[in-house]
Amino acid sequence: MHGKLPLRKSKRGILPDPVRRMLPGALTLVAAIIVWKAISLAFIPIFFPGPALLVKRIIEIYSDPASYVVVGQTLARIFEGFVISMLAGMAIGLVMGLKRSIEIFFDSWIMVLLTFPAVCWAFLSVLWFGLSETAPIFTIVLIVVPYVAMNIWTGTKAVENGLIQMGTVYKANRFLMLRKVLIPQLMPYIFSSLRISLSLSWKIALVAEAFGVGSGVGQRLTYWFQETRVDMMLAWGVSFMIIMVLIDLLVFRSLSRRIFAWRPQFAT
């Protein structure tokens, strides 16, 4: 090697770094709101509300204490479906990764479940369980479990054999091996499963509620649909989406920061 490598000067503009990083996102948002407002002018407000009206409707909804009950009902269903799906999916994915015979058995079943139309599950749940709490949870579980199982199963393929050998030489029992060697290596897969299944769960929950539970946010959507009030539908939908995004950000992001603290790039 000879000659001088060109020194790369870090470019510094007039704006401080955090502002520069946020700028493109902020500009996109502003542009979107302007376009939205422009289109909305061509329609009547209850058919295509503008940004200001939507915000007003959202405030109206959350000024009514009854709305919190509705949101609470839906959140409870999502939570139950989500927890059951995670536990079942992880268990299935894990045994599939560890036992060849079980892998062969579940392999085709997972494909069947993954390809079966989600809307069929929603109908079937209503037919089988009627207007009960079981219906939406059953729908969530059937749709989400194969995703989680598949993801964890993929994770078990990436487990480092050298560490299993190390544990075996030092005579770690199965439980210790699972806790300290296997699960930590699956953590990235568990985390992506958590986030995928939460986002799937809440969307399915709304659909299942719309189909026939008679309560929850999904039911509100059906109601306002029948009234052809797009403004109210969007207000419910968008506000609930914001709640779910906040849960994702506040719970999962901070949890993952803590769990992956051992990775040097996470350390501060």
Added chain:
Amino acid sequence: MSQGAKASSAITIDKLIKKFPLPGLGENFVVLHDISLTVDEGKFVSIVGPSGCGKSTLLNVIAGIESYDGGTVTIHPKGGRATAEPRIAYVFQSPRLLNWLTVENNINFVLEAQKVPRARWRELVAKNLEMVGLAGQERNYPLNLSGGMQQRVAIARALAIEPDILLMDEPFSHLDAITARKMRFDLMEILQRAKPTILFVTHDLSEAVFLSDSIYMMSTKPARIFKQVSIDIPRPRKPEDSTILDLEKTLVRDFFSVVEAQG
């Protein structure tokens, strides 16, 4: 140093045979052919051979993570403790640490695995980290340590279970020459204190001569032991001592005469 006249053996291997199936050929490839060796208690014994001669496989068989097809492998617990299962520690080529656990918890992992009473953990961790020169690193994570330091943690982890035998598979081969040299010196010093029985695998003859009480030389195709040398050079040793260098020269000559004769 008390050099017992009648040392009892810690590992006895008799006519060990290990084959790997060759896919598609319906035939077995003989990895280890008629291997016999003994390692006396408290001794440092090396197996030297070219890459791919089956040295690591031999260690894996002794460690119980690979099966074998013939002969016997016997491991005797220290001091004739007939009751207990022998405790085996293994230092691999790469550190094989659990990167998500702190240094302390990496050692706790093997202590828990070996059912060492929890009350002793803190003391064993502190003592062994101090021994490998990493006192105060308990709370640190492995990926914040250099390669050499990670391998030291692996050595501390191995010693923490107070092993009857310690298997080492080219533990310094992934390190740069200067770090490796320092580690060899430190290992010698550590062993003065901990005194486990060691079976050490390497392709580096000078490393083997410097560290060992006894060397078994292995050839490849078929993998067998063709020579055993006892090394009585007093410790502490220096790698540049003329006695060590002379012995190394003789062994290198022997080694290549055998290996090259096989083509």
